[in-house]
Every structure is written in structure tokens, then in C-alpha cells.
Amino acid sequence: ETGVTQSPTHLIKTRGQQVTLRCSSQSGHNTVSWYQQALGQGPQFIFQYYREEENGRGNFPPRFSGLQFPNYSSELNVNALELDDSALYLCASSPGGGQPQETQYFGPGTRLLVL
Amino acid sequence: AQSVTQPDIHITVSEGASLELRCNYSYGATPYLFWYVQSPGQGLQLLLKYFSGDTLVQGIKGFEAEFKRSQSSFNLRKPSVHWSDAAEYFCAVGAQGYQKVTFGTGTKLQVIP
Numbered sequence: 604e605t606g607v608t609q610s611p612t613h614l615i616k617t618r619g620q621q622v623t624l625r626c627s628s629q630s631g632h633n634t635v636s637w638y639q640q641a642l643g644q645g646p647q648f649i650f651q652y653y654r655e656e657e658n659g660r661g662n663f664p665p666r667f668s669g670l671q672f673p674n675y676s677s678e679l680n681v682n683a684l685e686l687d688d689s690a691l692y693l694c695a696s697s698p699g700g701g702q703p704q705e706t707q708y709f710g711p712g713t714r715l716l717v718l
Numbered sequence: 719a720q721s722v723t724q725p726d727i728h729i730t731v732s733e734g735a736s737l738e739l740r741c742n743y744s745y746g747a748t749p750y751l752f753w754y755v756q757s758p759g760q761g762l763q764l765l766l767k768y769f770s771g772d773t774l775v776q777g778i779k780g781f782e783a784e785f786k787r788s789q790s791s792f793n794l795r796k797p798s799v800h801w802s803d804a805a806e807y808f809c810a811v812g813a814q815g816y817q818k819v820t821f822g823t824g825t826k827l828q829v830i831p
Contacts, residue, residue, distance in 0.1 A: 636819075638821075643823070644823055645722075645810075645822050645823050646821045647821070648818045648819060659818050693761060693762065703769070703813060703818075703819065706764055706767070707764070707819070709754075710761050711760055711761045712761055
């Protein structure tokens with residue numbers, strides 16, 4: 604069983620640009636969640652996808668959007684980047700329908716720097 | 719809305735000493751509680767979780783945590799710390815319905831010889 608992978612590992616963008624981060628979930632995992640972890644903070648929940656549909660969202664503006672594909676891969680898209688978007692972005696997958704008691708398996712993250 | 723407080727930003731313990739990391743939560747119903755560990759350059763790894771049953775939960779790597787409803791706490795313990803335990807530890811609470819997990823700000827553990 605392979606783990607959760609994310610690409611790229613690091614990324615530098617300038618304010619106003621758009622970025623796409625990618626995640627490959629463990630095979631068979633129908634749920635993927637995305638988190639933003641600012642420096643010195645805990646991860647903050649962005650949103651969750653189950654079988655290609657968003658089924659939960661945290662306090663993030665609409666310029667944060669996502670996609671989940673049938674091959675267990677997913678994307679996080681951020682438009683109109685702001686300096687405060689600089690953070691480590693984590694994806695996590697779980698095998699079921701995204702209930703809180705399920706174990707989430709986290710990827711190593713993508714570190715985004717916005718200049 | 720649920721919230722988590724980890725009062726200790728940084729803790730230093732000697733190798734072989736016991737460890738307790740504090741976590742207090744706020745949630746109206748029975749919470750789903752988690753402890754995760756994050757090593758530098760690594761993603762989060764689940765140490766243990768609680769959502770019902772025995773209030774003393776055993777996890778991986780020799781860690782345990784105790785759920786105390788009266789104190790709204792879920793403290794993490796380990797009887798003897800190893801140098802490889804140096805990392806950042808996050809307590810988290812989940813809510814019924816979907817997997818929105820709220821994390822605390824973390825406690826950074828330093829282990830000295």
C-alpha cells in the first residue's frame with residue numbers, strides 16, 4: 604500500500620498569481636481533505652471531497668477550490684494569491700465517507716511561498 | 719464550534735524521563751479527539767484517537783492519552799521519552815458529520831541527553 608504523496612514539495616509564486624497543488628491518495632481512499640498550516644500554527648481545515656464532490660468546507664474564501672478525480676488524485680487551486688497564503692499545504696486521505704472517527708493519512712505537504 | 723488549546727508551546731525533557739503534553743478542548747457534544755506527531759519535513763502521523771469507550775487510550779510508539787470529560791482534557795503521556803520522540807505534537811478535535819478536524823497550535827518537544 605503506497606502512502607499519500609504531494610507535488611511539488613516546494614513552490615514560489617508572486618502575489619496575484621494562481622497555483623495548483625496536487626495530491627495522490629492511497630488507493631481505495633474515497634475521501635481527501637486539504638489543510639493549510641501556517642508557520643508556527645496547527646493545520647487549518649480547508650475542505651473535504653468525497654467521491655469527487657465537496658462535502659465540507661472551512662473558513663476559506665472561494666478563491667480556494669479543489670477537484671478530486673476517480674483515480675484517487677486531487678488538486679487544490681488557489682487564485683489571486685496573497686502573501687498570507689504562504690504556508691504548508693497538507694492533504695489527507697481516508698478510506699470511508701469522511702467521518703471524524705476515520706483515520707486520516709497525511710502527505711508530507713507542499714510548502715508555498717508567496718512573494 | 720469546536721476548539722483546542724495546547725497551553726505549552728515548547729517542552730524540554732531529558733531522555734528517559736516521563737512526558738505529559740496538555741490538551742484542552744471545547745465542544746458541546748462528545749468529541750472525537752486525536753493526537754498527531756509531526757517531524758521536520760514530514761506529514762502528520764496519527765498517534766492515537768478517542769471517540770468512545772475506555773477513557774485511557776493506547777497509541778503507537780508507547781504513547782497513551784486519557785480523556786477526562788470533567789476537565790475537558792485529553793493529555794498525552796509517555797513513561798520514558800526517547801531522543802527520536804523530538805517533534806511537534808498536535809492535539810485535535812473532530813465533530814460529528816464530516817471530517818472537519820480542528821487542530822491546536824502544537825507543542826514542540828525537545829529531548830536532551
